[in-house]
Amino acid sequence: MEFLFPDPDCAALTEFFEDPSLSQSDFEAFHQRLRLCYEELPKRLVQLADFVSNAPDEVALGTVSSLASQAGVQPSTVVRFARTLGFSGFSDMQAVFRDRLRVRNVAYRDRVNALHRVDGKAVEASVIFNGFYEAAQDSLRALQNQLLPDRLEAAVTTLSKAECLYLLGLRRSMPVIRYLSYLLAKLDIRHQIIGLETGMEEESFAHAGPGDAALVLSYKVYAPRTIELFKALEARLVPVISMTDSAASPVIPQSGHWLEVHEADFQGFRSNAASMVLVSTLAAAVAERRG
Numbered sequence: 001m002e003f004l005f006p007d008p009d010c011a012a013l014t015e016f017f018e019d020p021s022l023s024q025s026d027f028e029a030f031h032q033r034l035r036l037c038y039e040e041l042p043k044r045l046v047q048l049a050d051f052v053s054n055a056p057d058e059v060a061l062g063t064v065s066s067l068a069s070q071a072g073v074q075p076s077t078v079v080r081f082a083r084t085l086g087f088s089g090f091s092d093m094q095a096v097f098r099d100r101l102r103v104r105n106v107a108y109r110d111r112v113n114a115l116h117r118v119d120g121k122a123v124e125a126s127v128i129f130n131g132f133y134e135a136a137q138d139s140l141r142a143l144q145n146q147l148l149p150d151r152l153e154a155a156v157t158t159l160s161k162a163e164c165l166y167l168l169g170l171r172r173s174m175p176v177i178r179y180l181s182y183l184l185a186k187l188d189i190r191h192q193i194i195g196l197e198t199g200m201e202e203e204s205f206a207h208a209g210p211g212d213a214a215l216v217l218s219y220k221v222y223a224p225r226t227i228e229l230f231k232a233l234e235a236r237l238v239p240v241i242s243m244t245d246s247a248a249s250p251v252i253p254q255s256g257h258w259l260e261v262h263e264a265d266f267q268g269f270r271s272n273a274a275s276m277v278l279v280s281t282l283a284a285a286v287a288e289r290r291g
Contacts, residue, residue, distance in 0.1 A: 027100040031248030033085050048073050048081050060097035064090050131266035136273035138264035143274040146260050154257055155241045160289035162213035165191040166205050169217035170226050176275045183283040201229055213239045218251045
């Protein structure tokens with residue numbers, strides 16, 4: 001895949017492209033480049049960028065013409081957008097979105113089938129246990145190495161000042177949120193889970209405001225509903241702390257307060273070990289801070 005130097009109008013990307021340690025070919029890197037360049041993009045490119053961010057599957061499956069039509073721009077704008085982000089053309093940019101789609105669509109049954117040995121026989125349970133154990137250890141080592149003390153302290157400060165804590169994490173993140181809720185209840189800290197069985201998510205934070213705070217968990221592939229609710233919290237001026245896995249994550253708040261968490265996986269089954277340890281830390285630190 002060929003990459004060109006970005007449009008000179010996007011000077012913020014210069015450092016990114018000159019750093020050889022930064023990947024330039026995957027979906028995460030695409031969004032990292034887009035975040036760096038977004039404020040400098042012309043109006044039509046911003047319009048297309050917003051559409052691309054909200055409808056990545058359309059980019060993976062569509063054409064230049066169909067994408068332009070749906071975004072309300074000219075086909076030439078689509079090509080210019082791809083080149084501005086450092087791609088040689090639309091096809092190269094689309095390949096990144098198609099790779100994401102292939103990874104996302106790996107079914108859980110396929111993951112289970114991958115646990116069989118080459119001879120077709122089932123792998124011993126102890127081998128599966130060791131795989132999950134190693135993934136959990138890798139997750140915790142990464143958290144210990146990457147967690148920035150200043151960010152952690154800022155997160156605890158924000159959460160400890162809140163009148164009510166709103167907790168958002170759907171799908172794979174839901175067990176982590178449920179456990180955090182359990183801890184906060186035991187510590188007598190007022191909180192509310194967003195993501196109720198009734199489906200009335202917006203109603204659960206109808207009274208939230210600047211005096212409260214929210215903790216949002218989301219890891220790629222980011223759940224669209226989580227992104228939607230995160231934006232609704234920001235619109236209500238609720239201070240948000242995000243636990244996510246990339247600087248290109250769509251749930252990083254405008255305040256910039258986020259904690260980086262990378263969960264390792266075993267045969268496609270991702271660990272929650274680091275997330276559990278981090279929310280336990282936050283709950284205990286907030287309780288201590290409140291005295």
